[in-house]
Amino acid sequence: MTNYIATIGVEVHVELKTKTKIFSNSKNGYGQMANSLTNVIDLGYPGTLPTLNEEVLNLAIKAATVLNCKIRKEMHFDRKNYFYPDNPKNYQITQFATPIGYDGYVEIDVDGKKKKIYIEEMHIEEDTCKSTHRGEKTLLDFNRAGVPLIEIVTKPCMSTPEEAKKYLEKLRELLLYSDISDCKMEEGSMRADANVSIRKKESDPFNTKAEIKNIGSISNVGLSIEKEIERQAKIYDAGETFKPQTRRFDDKLQDTVLMRVKETGNDYRYFPEPDIPFVIVTDERIEKVKKEIPMLPDERRLKYQELGIAEVNANKIVLNRSISDYLNNLLDEKINFKTASNLLLGDIQAYLNKNEKEITDTTLTKERFIDLVNKMDDNTLTSKNLKDILDKVLESDKSISEIMKECNVENITDDKAIKEVIKKIIAENPESVADYKAGHDRAIKYLMGQVMKETKGGVNPKMAMDILTEELN
Amino acid sequence: MKYLDKSIIEINKLLKEKKIKPIDLVEEAYENIESSDLNAYITLTKEEAYQKAKELEDKEVDSLLFGLPIAVKDNICTKGVLTTCASHMLDNFVPIYDATVVEKINNANMIIIGKTNMDEFAMGSSSRTSYFGAPHNPWDTNKISGGSSGGSASTIAARDVLFALGSDTGGSIRQPASYTGIVGMKPTYGRVSRYGLIAFASSLDQIGPMTKNVYENALLLNVISGHDDKDLTSANKEEDFTRLIGKDVKGMKIAIPNFFVSDIVDKEIIAKLKETVKVLEKLGATVDYVDMKYLDNAVTLYQIIAMGEASSNLARFDGIRYGHSKENPEDIKDVYFGTRAEGFGKEVKRRIMVGSYLLSGENAREYFYKALSIRDDMKQEFTNIFKDYDFVIGPTTTTTAYLLTDPMDDPSKSFMDDVLVIPVNMAGIPGLNMPIGFDKNHMPIGMQIIANSFEEAKIYQLASALEKELNLELNPNAGGDNND
């Protein structure tokens, strides 16, 4: 790339998965009729006052815990004052002086090495309303106004676009797995801003930084940082400088574009919010919240590998929360986890994707799944046959054996029947038999193939091989 | 007729015996208001009041306040009824919800008869910043009735109704009560829910009762106080505020800060206070003059904190969701700048501008946070004094009510009018004004009684003992004949 060292910090806003808003009891929902999820508090009506949603506090504590942050035990809120049509009170209630979490970190893998990305602070605040621009006018929908957010701010400790992407992927995974947010960047429930500056050497002072706002996907975060580093490098290479500024990533141009040059520091006129007294975070509450945190992704990946699942598959499973949870429910069972993971990631996931279902929407109970894995494992059911019966396995309540019988994919398990078929094949292929006897291993594979062809795969291959070998000798 | 001149016990008896109906009281209240012509109201809610009175006819008279008319300051939201804050900004604003105190009044079967005049957004000390013109003082209609709850004070003093609600951010209940010779209580911060009170300075605002006497004041506080889930700052305390009324005050210890009798106060008022001290001593209380730190800084702290908070609280009036909006704006900037230039009056604009400035950039540290630090020490100073004394007393105002035509061009004047009442808001403690006599022009002089947090009942105890002993004629319409 360039001969500069980049310094990157990332700020992420995440909407919390609560039933109601942070300061009012109207519904926290997405994609509903405009202005149907509001009350007088969300609209900033004169005389209204905020109340504080307990679940917001719990989820923020949970986030602070999974991000390895210290938790502040006594905190207050602050008002951030700025006029904007999406800001109903023209001040936003946030935490400026006493963020709930601070001094945390997230660990990422960079080229096989672990690196800690340090979290400066994380705080609780309210979301703004949604504005849509239509020609000469802007339309305001207050459904989002007052949706609870946490903002997570890293130290400027990343140096490549790749690190920023890895950090975001890790952050997203942690928040998803601990049920803090659904982290859908396309719906805006997770939004990222990146601060980028570059310099020649580590010993140089930091240069001017540019902030790239509201980037719509993790891959665009990487791309926009890359483009921004190139842009700044070109400026410095030409012996020029630039002013601190806010930029955005333009999807069409696939590049960052200028939004505005920053004035001499934004004047948000912060002061402590008098309408909300001190909030006390008790040790009991912290303990209770910690107990609700499920096994986190890193631990899952390790555990899966211990059980014999390949690393690449362990990673794939963790990418799908509901599949991973499904598997976690089986961790104490004595089954072949390699088979189980192949099943889940192969045919089952294909079915789920095709039908837009979650595994929990299917009829595959724990018991039926164990049965299925064991049947696959001892070859009672072949993968070819599985494909034929999969829909029924996932849509009906019948036992696997019953389904196999109904669909005529039962393996011929009767010795005599198999023997008859094998005798017939041996009789029909004297050349191959001769080859085998002459020591050509390939011949037995050919014969075996003929057996499978004859039985349309409906025979236990291991059993068939044993009998074939016996008959040939 | 004139039922409203009778004692509350007598009115209640008449209602119970069905000799009168609530509608008679409503009718009388409107006759009073229309004949006294004090510009005390911004909106009369006749239709709603008569309807409510009718509804009450079938109900059992279950409390002393049943069926009684009440006036509500126009910065308290009433569902379906214009709530203007005496501002052009809200002169078309009809709230879609009731303030908690309004719900409580309705549940107590009291009848709201109108919304009272006030300083615009409660900013002022004479109610002359009202977009609808100032209310008049019934003792001398050329004079102010004080502010910001000037309309409520005026209508109570004139005996139009028995009950009114005011709000007090820096003396806005006690100071007009003093100018008009009535009883006004600023309760402990958190005693009364602020939900639905259009905020001026959130850390100082408190709703309180304004009445002609102490007992009725305590009764109204019983109705409006109590915990509210909708206001995180509201306290979880319930009690009967009349319970100590009539009890002996012998042995009670009272402090008068020297600042309260310094040369900033009219000699005539100090003299009246000293007469009152003698009465208190006669009742068995002891009175000491003490030095208290920070009292003389209270106005400065108030200017910084109240203007700072107000600049944020009033930011929501932007012409987008409700209220006044500039017509045919050129662009979004014009919606903000134009609406706010047209909608707010001079006093409000000044305070918002100065408040914004005091919070901006480095000024937040230089002024606002410094003020919060001193405020903490000032509260501590009161906590300390209440270790040794039951009450702090003093004059409520430095002068009696002045002329409506007095100049308004000094922006500091409205703050200085409240120099003696502001410390109470700073400390969040309760304070009550009661009349103690008249000046040479027969304008009322008021005294304030201050106690520690949540000791309103004790304040009523002392105030009622003194009220009984002083036995003043406080009806400006009485014309000399004393029929009490």
Next chain:
Amino acid sequence: MKEKLSREEVLHVAELARIAVTEEEIEKYQVELKKLLNDVEKINEVKGYDDEILIAPWSHNTDLREDKEGEMLDPKKVIENAPRHSGNYIQVPVVIGESEGA
């Protein structure tokens, strides 16, 4: 102490407060605002206090609200008080640029 603010100072605070001012008003504010700012300078004369701040005279800490849905407004009510609206939306003249905040 100065008796007047500069024009620029008045325009700056008017900008912070989002209030349009006329030429005539600027002149008045130069004096009036300065008077109030001189008043608050007195805070620097206060001595002997500690750093502890009082945000508000709260009598207790925050009670938390259960995460349970309550009543919401009909969208028709939401737009009823709004000076400009379109369909279910509250409307303003087009806003250029992105939000400063969250």
